[in-house]
Amino acid sequence: MTKERLFFKGVSEIVGTEDLGLLILTNESCERQITIVCDKAMAVQLELRIKNIPVTKIMFPEVLCKLLKANTAFNYELVMDDIIDGQYRTILYDKDTMEPTVIRASDAVLLSLVGNIPLYIESGLMRRQSVAYRENSRGVSLPVNTISDEMLQAALDKAIADENYELASHLRDEKQRRMKRNEKKDNLN
Numbered sequence: 001m002t003k004e005r006l007f008f009k010g011v012s013e014i015v016g017t018e019d020l021g022l023l024i025l026t027n028e029s030c031e032r033q034i035t036i037v038c039d040k041a042m043a044v045q046l047e048l049r050i051k052n053i054p055v056t057k058i059m060f061p062e063v064l065c066k067l068l069k070a071n072t073a074f075n076y077e078l079v080m081d082d083i084i085d086g087q088y089r090t091i092l093y094d095k096d097t098m099e100p101t102v103i104r105a106s107d108a109v110l111l112s113l114v115g116n117i118p119l120y121i122e123s124g125l126m127r128r129q130s131v132a133y134r135e136n137s138r139g140v141s142l143p144v145n146t147i148s149d150e151m152l153q154a155a156l157d158k159a160i161a162d163e164n165y166e167l168a169s170h171l172r173d174e175k176q177r178r179m180k181r182n183e184k185k186d187n188l189n
Contacts, residue, residue, distance in 0.1 A: 003079060003120035004028070008109055009133075010050065011043045020151075023109050025119070032130035034121065036088060037148070038106035049113055065115035078108045080121040083129070086148050086178075092117075149178065 009024040012035075021043030023036040038046075048056050056062055068074050075095040082089040088105040103111070112119040121129075152175055159168035 001079075001081070002123040004123055004126050006034070006080070006119045006121050008046075008113055008119075009033070011038075011046050013043075023106060025109065025121075026133045027126065027130070030133055030135070032126065033133035034088075034126065034130050036105045036109065037151070038109075042106045042110065045110055046113070049110075061110060061114040065111075068115075074115075076115070076117045078103070078112055078117055078119045080105060080108075080119075080125060082122075082125065086152075088125075149175075152178075 005028050006025040007028065007030075009026050009030075012022040012024060013020075019040045021038050021040060023038055023043075023046065024033055025036065026033045045061075048059075065074075073096055077093050077095055078090055079093060080088045080090045090103050090105045090108040092101045092103045092108065092111070093099070094101075108119060111117055152171060156168060156171040156175065159165075159171055
């Protein structure tokens with residue numbers, strides 16, 4: 001598998017929501033970016049680290065990473081390798097044993113930041129999901145296949161209310177793709 005290193009650039013809000021945020025990650029050259037939807041609690045946790053608030057030194061993620069580094073080989077990497085049900089599948093690998101542990105993508109970003117663990121994305125996934133990175137941009141592109149079903153429905157409702165029928169058609173198509181995929185899964189089980 002070929003992979004590219006990702007770097008955390010910041011947290012952005014999703015206009016019209018109070019309970020969600022977007023994590024911005026770029027490739028090493030800062031030419032391409034991906035975005036990850038996160039809950040408000042994770043956005044707050046990352047903001048604390050961005051602002052270098054002193055209390056973070058005694059918070060659980062920092063303390064746990066410090067203990068692990070002192071008492072183990074602590075040789076890990078994080079890899080995003082797929083999208084499943086609108087979420088980036090992210091795996092924490094022990095590089096010595098290659099033992100995988102699935103972790104939520106937003107938690108992986110926090111762990112990468114706190115534990116200085118390299119975060120990668122499979123190159124093909126980066127090609128498919130990334131958009132051009134523009135520093136200090138007011139808006140952020142978010143691939144429709146990385147949002148939850150609830151967010152997809154809300155976006156569809158808003159597009160219809162705003163009479164943006166081209167966007168509504170695109171969102172409806174994504175919703176239908178997901179329904180067909182879920183029906184196939186149900187038939188296999």
